[in-house]
Amino acid sequence: MIHDLNLMVAGPQGSGINFTSDTFAKVMAREGYHVFTNAELFSTIKGEHSYFRVRVCKDMIRSYSERIDILIPLDAKSVMLHAKELSKDGSIIFEDSLEDPRHADIPYKEILQTVATKFGKALSELNVMKNTVALAGATKMIGLDKEKLKKVISENFASKPTIASMNNAIVDEVYSEFSPTRTFDLEPTTYKKRMFINSTHAVGMGKVEAGMKFQSYYPITPASDESNYLERVMERYDFVVEQTEDEIAAINMAVAAANTGLRSATSTSGPGFSLMVEALSYAGMTETPVVIFYYQRAGPATGMPTRHEQGDLKFALSAGHGEFPRVIIAPGDHKEAFYDTIEAFNIAEEYQLPVIVLLDKAMAMSNYTVDPFDLSKIRINRGKLVLSETNGYLRYKFEEDGVSPRSVPGIKGGLITIAGDEHDEDGHIFTEDADNRVKMMDKRMHKMESVLKAVNADTKVKFYGKPTNKKVIVSWGSSKGPILDVLDKLGEYSLLQIRMMEPFPVEEVMKFLKGKTIIAIEQNYTGQLADLLKEKTGLEVSSRIVKFNGRPFAFEEMVEVLSKSKLEKREVLTYA
Amino acid sequence: MLSTVNPPAKPQSYKTNVEIDWCPGCGDFGILNALVLALQELKIPNENVVLTGGIGCSSKIPHYVNVNTLHTLHGRSLAQAQAVKIANPRLEVISASGDGDGLGIGSAHFVAAGRRNVDMTYIVFDNGVYGLTKGQASPTLPYGEMPKSIETENLKFPVNPLFLGLASGFTFVARSYSYNIKHLKETLVKAMKHRGLALVDVMQPCVTYNNINTKEFYDPRLYDIEKEGWNPVANNESEYKQKIPQAVVKSLEWGDRIPMGVFMDYQTETYDQKLQKLVPAYGKKNYVMEPIESSGKPLNDVTELMDSFC
Numbered sequence: 001m002i003h004d005l006n007l008m009v010a011g012p013q014g015s016g017i018n019f020t021s022d023t024f025a026k027v028m029a030r031e032g033y034h035v036f037t038n039a040e041l042f043s044t045i046k047g048e049h050s051y052f053r054v055r056v057c058k059d060m061i062r063s064y065s066e067r068i069d070i071l072i073p074l075d076a077k078s079v080m081l082h083a084k085e086l087s088k089d090g091s092i093i094f095e096d097s098l099e100d101p102r103h104a105d106i107p108y109k110e111i112l113q114t115v116a117t118k119f120g121k122a123l124s125e126l127n128v129m130k131n132t133v134a135l136a137g138a139t140k141m142i143g144l145d146k147e148k149l150k151k152v153i154s155e156n157f158a159s160k161p162t163i164a165s166m167n168n169a170i171v172d173e174v175y176s177e178f179s180p181t182r183t184f185d186l187e188p189t190t191y192k193k194r195m196f197i198n199s200t201h202a203v204g205m206g207k208v209e210a211g212m213k214f215q216s217y218y219p220i221t222p223a224s225d226e227s228n229y230l231e232r233v234m235e236r237y238d239f240v241v242e243q244t245e246d247e248i249a250a251i252n253m254a255v256a257a258a259n260t261g262l263r264s265a266t267s268t269s270g271p272g273f274s275l276m277v278e279a280l281s282y283a284g285m286t287e288t289p290v291v292i293f294y295y296q297r298a299g300p301a302t303g304m305p306t307r308h309e310q311g312d313l314k315f316a317l318s319a320g321h322g323e324f325p326r327v328i329i330a331p332g333d334h335k336e337a338f339y340d341t342i343e344a345f346n347i348a349e350e351y352q353l354p355v356i357v358l359l360d361k362a363m364a365m366s367n368y369t370v371d372p373f374d375l376s377k378i379r380i381n382r383g384k385l386v387l388s389e390t391n392g393y394l395r396y397k398f399e400e401d402g403v404s405p406r407s408v409p410g411i412k413g414g415l416i417t418i419a420g421d422e423h424d425e426d427g428h429i430f431t432e433d434a435d436n437r438v439k440m441m442d443k444r445m446h447k448m449e450s451v452l453k454a455v456n457a458d459t460k461v462k463f464y465g466k467p468t469n470k471k472v473i474v475s476w477g478s479s480k481g482p483i484l485d486v487l488d489k490l491g492e493y494s495l496l497q498i499r500m501m502e503p504f505p506v507e508e509v510m511k512f513l514k515g516k517t518i519i520a521i522e523q524n525y526t527g528q529l530a531d532l533l534k535e536k537t538g539l540e541v542s543s544r545i546v547k548f549n550g551r552p553f554a555f556e557e558m559v560e561v562l563s564k565s566k567l568e569k570r571e572v573l574t575y576a
Numbered sequence: 577m578l579s580t581v582n583p584p585a586k587p588q589s590y591k592t593n594v595e596i597d598w599c600p601g602c603g604d605f606g607i608l609n610a611l612v613l614a615l616q617e618l619k620i621p622n623e624n625v626v627l628t629g630g631i632g633c634s635s636k637i638p639h640y641v642n643v644n645t646l647h648t649l650h651g652r653s654l655a656q657a658q659a660v661k662i663a664n665p666r667l668e669v670i671s672a673s674g675d676g677d678g679l680g681i682g683s684a685h686f687v688a689a690g691r692r693n694v695d696m697t698y699i700v701f702d703n704g705v706y707g708l709t710k711g712q713a714s715p716t717l718p719y720g721e722m723p724k725s726i727e728t729e730n731l732k733f734p735v736n737p738l739f740l741g742l743a744s745g746f747t748f749v750a751r752s753y754s755y756n757i758k759h760l761k762e763t764l765v766k767a768m769k770h771r772g773l774a775l776v777d778v779m780q781p782c783v784t785y786n787n788i789n790t791k792e793f794y795d796p797r798l799y800d801i802e803k804e805g806w807n808p809v810a811n812n813e814s815e816y817k818q819k820i821p822q823a824v825v826k827s828l829e830w831g832d833r834i835p836m837g838v839f840m841d842y843q844t845e846t847y848d849q850k851l852q853k854l855v856p857a858y859g860k861k862n863y864v865m866e867p868i869e870s871s872g873k874p875l876n877d878v879t880e881l882m883d884s885f886c
Contacts, residue, residue, distance in 0.1 A: 195885035205878045211868025214663055231854075237876055238857040240662060244655075245688035252652040253659035256628075259646060260663035261864035282649050342874075372882045380869035387865060408864060409626045409644035409660065409667050417639065419647040428594050428639050429647065 001185050004057035006065045007138060009131075010082050011074025014046035019156070020072065020131040021052035022367065024138060025196060027152050028056045029369050031144070032191035036368040038064040038552060043221065043305040049077060058189035062333070062368070062481030063555040066575060069184060070141065072134045091141060091182045093134045104180055106137045111173040119166050132167045136174035142184050146175045195370050199363035200226035202334040202370070203293055206341025207265060208237050209378060214257035214264040216242045216250040221305045222364035223267040223295040247272035251279040251292070258283075258290045259418055261385070261408030263345050267293040270312050271302065277319045280354055282420045284324025287396070287404070287444065289348035289355075289383070293341075296360040296477075298550045307550030308361040310477050313528040316356050317502055325351070325447040328501040329459065330358040332480035334370045336499070337363065342378055343459055350383035350454075351447045352403055358501065360523075362478040362552040390414045394425040398439060402446035448503040460505035463512050465494030472496050472516040474541065476529050479521055482553035490562050493519075498529065504536040513539055519567060521545040523552070527570075543567035551576045590615040590622065592642045603780035604634050606754030607701060611641065611670070613757070614764040620668045628657040630673035630682065632708050634701030634780070637672050651682030658685075658694045658847075664864050665848045668768065669696040676706045676714035679735045683715075689773055690744025694847040697767040697774045698746075700737050701754075703782040704789050711785030718830075725785035738827035738839055741775040742820060747844055748774035749823065750808075751836040753798055754781070755791055759836070766838060772846050779836070794834065801826060801837040810842040 009021040025035045036055045042048035053064045066085065071092045073079045079094055086092060092100060095108045111133055112126045139149045150168040157164035203226050207215065217227040231241045244250040250266045257264040268276065273294050283290050296312045298304035316328055327347050331337040337359060344355040386407040393414045397404040407414030417427030422440060424431050465487055473495045475483055480497050487495055496512045520530035520541040527544035534540055545561055547553060557575040590612045598604045615625065625643035629635035631650035638645030648656045657671035678686055678700050704717035711725025715735040722729040741749045748770040752760040760778065767774035781790050806826065810816035823839040851858045868875055
C-alpha cells in the first residue's frame with residue numbers, strides 16, 4: 001500500500017500535457033482523494049518542454065513531491081530529463097520501447113490501429129489520442145474502474161461525441177490489452193464532494209458572490225486566467241469584464257466604475273501592476289473602493305512569466321507616490337482566496353480605499369481539491385453608500401471615523417466631485433490651505449487604524465501547531481501549503497501565517513512571536529516578510545529560508561531543511 | 577484662492593460658484609460657456625451628467641460645471657469616462673482634456689476608445705502647448721513652430737486629432753472654435769445627441785504661451801465645411817466607407833483655410849449594444865441601483881459554479 005501517488009506528465013508545450021494531467025486529477029478527485037497539482041511551463045505557446053505533476057493522497061496534501069511514481073513522457077527528451085526522478089518502483093508509460101525495467105510496455109500502435117479501424121479512420125488521425133493510451137495505462141496500474149475514466153473523458157468532450165467515443169474505445173482497448181507488471185496500491189478513501197480548482201477560479205467565484213459588476217484587465221500571465229474565467233460566467237451572472245488597451249486603462253476604468261457605484265476590480269501581475277501605480281495613488285487620494293488582484297510571478301522586468309515568486313511584497317506595500325491608506329491581504333490557499341476576495345470588497349467599500357489581494361503564480365496555476373465553500377457565512381457590507389435622494393451633500397465630508405457618505409452619479413442632490421488634487425470636503429481643488437491639508441491627511445490615514453480595529457483576527461494572522469513550541473515559522477501566501485505538510489511531520493515547529501500585510505497586525509503578531517525563535521520561509525531572494533516583520537515589530541528572525549528559482553517549494557526539500565539540527569542565517573532551497 | 581463650500585447655487589444651474597483660475601481671455605472660457613449652454617438646451621438633470629477631466633488647465637473644467645465630476649489623472653480622462661458610461665449607460669458622459677492629455681500621454685486610450693464606440697462625447701481643448709507647465713510644445717503644435725514659451729523650434733510633426741479620430745473609429749468627428757460659442761454650442765449638442773463616440777476638437781487659443789495659434793490666426797482662416805456643402809451623415813456602412821476618405825482629406829486641410837464643422841456623423845453599433853451580445857441582460861437593469869445583498873446576505877449564489885468543478 002502506498003500513502004500517496006505522484007504522477008508526472010511531461011512533454012512539449014501544446015502536446016496535451018495539461019489536458020492529460022487534469023483528466024487524471026479529476027478522476028482521482030472523483031474517487032474522493034485529495035489531489036494536488038503543480039504546473040511548470042515555458043512562456044511559449046508550443047514546443048518548449050513543460051511538465052505537470054499530480055499528487056494523490058487520501059489525506060490533505062498541499063505540496064508536490066520530488067518523487068515520481070508514474071511518469072508519462074510525451075517525447076524522448078522528457079524521458080531523458082525525468083527518468084532519473086522516477087522512483088525505483090515507478091513506471092514509465094512511453095510509446096517507444098525503452099531499456100528501462102520500469103517501462104510499462106503498452107502496445108500503443110495496435111490499440112490505436114484497432115480503434116482507427118473500428119471508427120473508419122486513418123491511424124494518423126489518432127495520433128492526438130496517444131495521451132489517452134497513457135492515461136488509461138496509469139489508471140489501470142492504480143486499479144481504477146475504467147468506467148470512471150470514461151465518464152470524465154465523455155464530459156471533457158461533451159460537445160464532440162465522436163471524439164469522446166474514440167477516446168473511450170481506446171480506454172477499453174488498453175484495459176483489455178495491457179497487463180501491467182507493476183501496480184500501485186493506493187490507500188483507499190471514501191468519496192467526498194470536492195472542487196478541483198486553482199486560485200483564479202476561487203477568486204472568480206468570490207467576485208461573483210461578492211456582487212462585483214465590473215472587472216477590467218489587460219492580458220498577462222498568470223492573472224488573465226481569472227478574467228477569462230469571469231468572461232465565461234458573466235452572461236450567467238450579469239456583469240461586465242472589459243479587456244482594456246493597457247493596465248493603465250484597466251485600473252483607471254476600475255476606479256471610475258467604482259466611483260460610479262459598482263463593485264469593481266482589476267487583476268494583474270507584476271509588470272501590469274507597475275503600470276497601475278499612479279492610479280493606485282489616485283484611488284487612495286480620491287477614497288475610491290477599488291480592489292486589485294495581484295498575482296505575483298518571478299521578476300524583475302519580464303522575469304520568468306510562467307514561474308513562481310513572492311517577490312513583490314515590498315512593492316505592493318510601497319507602490320504609489322505620496323502617503324495614502326491601503327489594505328493588503330495575502331491569502332495562502334484557494335479557500336482563503338475565495339473568502340478574502342469577498343472581504344476585500346467589503347473593506348474597500350466600508351473604508352473607501354484601495355485594497356490589494358496579493359496572490360502568486362503557484363496559487364494561480366496549481367489546481368487542487370478544495371471542499372465546497374460555505375456560503376452561509378458570507379456577508380456583504382457596502383459601507384456608507386448613498387443611493388437615494390439627499391441634500392447638502394459633500395463627497396469628502398469630515399466624519400469622526402474618517403469615512404464620508406459615498407454618493408454616486410445619478411443620485412438627486414448627491415452630485416459628486418472626485419479629485420486627485422488635494423481637495424476640500426466638496427471635492428473642489430482650489431485650496432492648498434495648510435489646515436485643510438492636515439485635516440484631509442488625518443481623515444484618510446485614520447482609516448488604517450479603523451481597519452486594524454475592525455478586521456477579524458483570522459483575516460490578519462493564522463496560527464498553526466502547538467502554541468508552546470519554541471520555534472515558530474513565519475510565512476505568507478502559497479508557501480503556507482508546503483510548510484503545513486511538513487508541520488504534520490515535524491512537531492517542534494509552529495507556523496504563523498501573516499495574512500494582512502497592511503495595516504500590519506503588530507498586536508496579533510507579537511502575541512504569537514514574542515520570545516520565540518523565528519524562522520522566515522518565503523519565495524524571494526531577500527526575505528521580504530522578515531524585513532517587514534523587523535520594521536513593524538523589531539523582531540529578528542534567526543533564519544531566512546528562501547527559494548527564488550521560479551519553482552514552488554517541494555515537500556521533501558522542506559522536510560530536509562526543517563530537519564536540520566541548526567539552520568543557517570540564510571538557507572537557499574533549489575529543488576526544480 | 578478659496579472655493580465656496582458646497583457650490584451648487586441656483587436650481588438647474590450648470591455652473592458652479594467655484595472661482596475660475598484660467599488666465600483672462602483664455603480660450604477655455606468659451607468652451608465652458610458653450611458646454612453650459614448645450615446642457616441647458618438639452619435639459620439633462622444635473623445628477624445624470626458626468627464630466628471627467630484629465631490634468632492641465634482645461635482639465636479643471638469639471639470644477640466649474642455643476643454636474644457629477646471626476647477630475648482624473650493626466651491622460652486618463654477618456655479611459656475613466658468610458659468606464660462610467662459602461663458602468664451606468666443611463667448617464668450622459670462627457671470627457672474633456674487638453675491635446676497633450678488626450679493625444680500625448682493618453683493617446684493609447686484615444687485609439688482604443690475609437691475601437692469601442694462608447695456612447696459619449698470627448699472634447700479636446702486643442703491649443704498646441706502644455707499651458708499649466710508653462711507652455712512646452714504639445715502634440716498638435718505644427719512642425720517647426722516656436723511659440724514664445726519654448727526654447728527651440730518644434731521638431732515633431734503634429735498629431736491631427738480629426739484624422740486620428742476618423743482612423744480610430746470615432747463615429748462622430750467635429751472641429752469647432754472656442755471664440756465661436758454659437759457654433760461650438762451647436763456642435764456640442766449634436767455630439768451629445770449622437771449615439772456613439774463623438775470627438776469635438778476645439779481650436780482653443782492659449783493667450784499666455786501660444787502667440788502663433790491666436791484669435792487673429794484663426795478668425796480669418798476657419799470656415800464651416802457644412803456651409804460649403806459637406807454632408808457628414810453616413811446612413812449605413814457603405815456610405816461610411818465612401819465618406820471616410822473624403823473626410824480624411826478635409827481633415828488634412830491646414831493653412832490659409834482651416835475647416836471646421838462636423839466631418840463625420842455615422843451611427844453604428846454602440847458599445848452598450850455590443851456588450852449585450854456577451855451579456856444579454858446588460859443595460860436592462862441599472863447595475864448601480866440593483867441590490868447585491870439583502871440584509872447583508874449576497875444575492876448571487878455560486879453553488880452552480882462550485883458544482884461545475886466537482
